[in-house]
Amino acid sequence: MRIHRNQIVRGEERPDESDMTLITPLLAKYRGKRGGLIPLLQSTQHLYGYLPPAAFPLISEATGVAQSEIYGVATFYAQFRLHPAGKHIVKVCHGTACHVQNARDVTEALVEALGVPDGGTTPDGLFTLESVACLGCCSLAPVMMIGESTYGKLTGSEAVRIVKEIRIKESREKQD
Amino acid sequence: MGKTKVIVGLGSCGIAAGAAATYRKIEELCLAEKIDIELGKTSCVGMCYREPLVEVVDEDGSYLYGEVDEKRAIEIVEKHLRQHSPVKEYIVQTDLFATEDDSFTRNQVKIALRNCGYMDPENIDQYEAREGYLAVKGIASKGTSRAEVIQTVLESGLRGRGGGGFPTGMKWKFASNYSSAEKYIICNADEGDPGAFMDRSVLEGDPHSVLEGMIIGGYAIGASEGVIYCRAEYPLAIKRLEIALTQAREKGYLGANACGIQGFNFDIHIKEGAGAFVCGEETALIASVEGRRGMPRKRPPFPAESGLWNKPTNINNVETFANIPWILNNGAAAYAAFGTEKSKGTKVFALAGKVKRSGLVEVPMGITIREVIYKLGGGIKGDKKFKAVQMGGPSGGCIPEYLADTIVDYDSVNATGAIMGSGGMVVMDETTCMVDVARFFLDFTRKESCGKCTFCRIGTKRMLEILERITIGEGRESDIGELEELAQQIKDNSLCGLGQTAPNPVLTTLRYFRDEYEAHIHHKKCPAKACKSLITYTVDPEKCTGCTVCAKNCPVSAIDGARKQSHFIRQDACIRCGACFTKCKFEAIVLS
Numbered sequence A: 001m002r003i004h005r006n007q008i009v010r011g012e013e014r015p016d017e018s019d020m021t022l023i024t025p026l027l028a029k030y031r032g033k034r035g036g037l038i039p040l041l042q043s044t045q046h047l048y049g050y051l052p053p054a055a056f057p058l059i060s061e062a063t064g065v066a067q068s069e070i071y072g073v074a075t076f077y078a079q080f081r082l083h084p085a086g087k088h089i090v091k092v093c094h095g096t097a098c099h100v101q102n103a104r105d106v107t108e109a110l111v112e113a114l115g116v117p118d119g120g121t122t123p124d125g126l127f128t129l130e131s132v133a134c135l136g137c138c139s140l141a142p143v144m145m146i147g148e149s150t151y152g153k154l155t156g157s158e159a160v161r162i163v164k165e166i167r168i169k170e171s172r173e174k175q176d
Numbered sequence B: 001m002g003k004t005k006v007i008v009g010l011g012s013c014g015i016a017a018g019a020a021a022t023y024r025k026i027e028e029l030c031l032a033e034k035i036d037i038e039l040g041k042t043s044c045v046g047m048c049y050r051e052p053l054v055e056v057v058d059e060d061g062s063y064l065y066g067e068v069d070e071k072r073a074i075e076i077v078e079k080h081l082r083q084h085s086p087v088k089e090y091i092v093q094t095d096l097f098a099t100e101d102d103s104f105t106r107n108q109v110k111i112a113l114r115n116c117g118y119m120d121p122e123n124i125d126q127y128e129a130r131e132g133y134l135a136v137k138g139i140a141s142k143g144t145s146r147a148e149v150i151q152t153v154l155e156s157g158l159r160g161r162g163g164g165g166f167p168t169g170m171k172w173k174f175a176s177n178y179s180s181a182e183k184y185i186i187c188n189a190d191e192g193d194p195g196a197f198m199d200r201s202v203l204e205g206d207p208h209s210v211l212e213g214m215i216i217g218g219y220a221i222g223a224s225e226g227v228i229y230c231r232a233e234y235p236l237a238i239k240r241l242e243i244a245l246t247q248a249r250e251k252g253y254l255g256a257n258a259c260g261i262q263g264f265n266f267d268i269h270i271k272e273g274a275g276a277f278v279c280g281e282e283t284a285l286i287a288s289v290e291g292r293r294g295m296p297r298k299r300p301p302f303p304a305e306s307g308l309w310n311k312p313t314n315i316n317n318v319e320t321f322a323n324i325p326w327i328l329n330n331g332a333a334a335y336a337a338f339g340t341e342k343s344k345g346t347k348v349f350a351l352a353g354k355v356k357r358s359g360l361v362e363v364p365m366g367i368t369i370r371e372v373i374y375k376l377g378g379g380i381k382g383d384k385k386f387k388a389v390q391m392g393g394p395s396g397g398c399i400p401e402y403l404a405d406t407i408v409d410y411d412s413v414n415a416t417g418a419i420m421g422s423g424g425m426v427v428m429d430e431t432t433c434m435v436d437v438a439r440f441f442l443d444f445t446r447k448e449s450c451g452k453c454t455f456c457r458i459g460t461k462r463m464l465e466i467l468e469r470i471t472i473g474e475g476r477e478s479d480i481g482e483l484e485e486l487a488q489q490i491k492d493n494s495l496c497g498l499g500q501t502a503p504n505p506v507l508t509t510l511r512y513f514r515d516e517y518e519a520h521i522h523h524k525k526c527p528a529k530a531c532k533s534l535i536t537y538t539v540d541p542e543k544c545t546g547c548t549v550c551a552k553n554c555p556v557s558a559i560d561g562a563r564k565q566s567h568f569i570r571q572d573a574c575i576r577c578g579a580c581f582t583k584c585k586f587e588a589i590v591l592s
Ligand SMILES: Cc1cc2nc3c(=O)[nH]c(=O)nc-3n(C[C@H](O)[C@H](O)[C@H](O)COP(=O)(O)O)c2cc1C
Pocket: B159, B160, B161, B162, B163, B164, B165, B166, B168, B188, B189, B190, B191, B192, B193, B277, B278, B279, B280, B281, B282, B283, B315, B316, B317, B318, B320, B422, B496, B497, B498
């Protein structure tokens, strides 16, 4: 059994992804509620870090929406993940302001440094590299967001330095 | 005179620039040294280019300090707060003497942004002290009728700030005409245009204004419920909205007999978006609130007749709502006094890109684009040549420098082929390749197309493929013609605004920068030296001093060479990021 750390509730272990009883209170909260499907999927993802396949039949039963339709919704929106992600999600902004200020260099440098393609997760499960469109901090372009921290006025090497620092911190924590 | 006030700007942009650390530092120092001050917070005043910002108000006046990192914070605490001698060189604005940054504020008229940066957004008392909830109280005490509210908004000339520019009063009138026990008013806070952040700043800096605008709109159309559809990428905005909602409920502005208006039972809820640009379109937004895939549908019926849960629904943008309380308090004529014949009032713009002062500005309609970029924005970064400004995001276009005297109003901007849009202004200089910009937007719309209409789904992909091959030097003679043909077909055969406007970035760049397309296609050259496949970086051995700075800064270790000896870039490893080019002090890196 793999245990993922939750990047939202920092410092806590992410709950066992095969334990579907964890979503029981969520199912009860949204059962039969009009328009409840997306908030239910959001809170499920908040809990597990992604949408585990085993959750689909339960969500379908609670909402009365067919599983096929739930997959339709889950794949339509960029927010939902069908696979576990790394502990730190590195979101590099590729909005207009960041694009004209060389956001591509940031992603390219991170691809090289982390050894994963854009959208990929490092083998140690520490980082998932993603591209997003505009984090709303355009005045600091180019920008990236890791967890809840936003970093502005980046260059490729600066971004790599930040990620390396997190990696060092992580390995220190592991030793402790 | 009371205590000295110290106010730190804690908007998303400020926090990203390190304002939270600045806040903690000031708190810690003042506590340790027993300096008695009143430490407060506010949101973004728009001077994002000077973040983190700290305002000190003492008995002599107010001083706004810029770029206050922890080091500067220490100095300000020591010199200003302890020794009462302000640190002049860090002051960006004060009421005591003129500064260079005055020109940024002087040319603005703040209506929608009237409170942003001037109060604590998490404190309803401060909002009330600034005429907050005065408009709704007025409605309750004077017994203003729904029709009168609508008439005022109509007369103000306010047009929707979400991009479409439809008269808000007219929209409210339509929605009020349908009678139904269930009726909805929705605030569109999806802000999808990449490169725009007006709505985020308003929500973070002044959430109560948006709520009050929604309450007024809800009353005017006879709504039973309000919904704010906010993108999930704005966690701070959502948090502050939630706080504001709780406070407004506690004070009776929401709930049964809201604001003391008998029989007006009205509450507002937040719906978090899940990351889809198309959900900014109103029918797609409604589908998303209902828990479905956010796909637009045919109109009519318009939401005013059949919207959320098939009930009459009115949708307005964040900035539109933020203007409403001011209009009711100051009168329609006061609002209409600003602006041009057909575009009244003010508009907020998010200035970004290659402009010196990027940030948020609110200007009266009718000002020229050049004034916005030069007078407020301070001109182009690094004093490079101004090439174009992108307005309207993926639905808009690039306005070239020679049309920069176009005035900011719906019709004038439309005439250029761009659109006013929601207020993103991304400035581009001579180093921005316009073909690449067009490619960038098509890549965006292709990804964000919901897939319902064939021409939008496949047409944008075909256009993107053509633009991609042009930017890597494989463009064909027939490409420009093909782009124009596809553009027309996509415009004609798409159901919603996304597809209908998706070709605009290509059409405007073809119209104004055709020579750049031709240079890529015929000569395999990128005049802006931006398209990576068409450029190389090399070291000029004559100028290279072997200082190793380039090698140290190369993110992919593609530069070899011993100290004090000429360096060499391995072309197969080079990712053409230009880091060496910018870092080299001896101009020894050659871009060709
Ligand atoms: C593809 C697409 C995306 C849109 N995105 C937004 C948006 O992010 N925010 C917004 O307020 N309006 C957006 N709109 C416009 C809305 O459909 C709608 O016209 C607007 O919210 C109405 O408010 P207003 O009249 O106050 O401008 C979008 C329209 C389209 C076609």
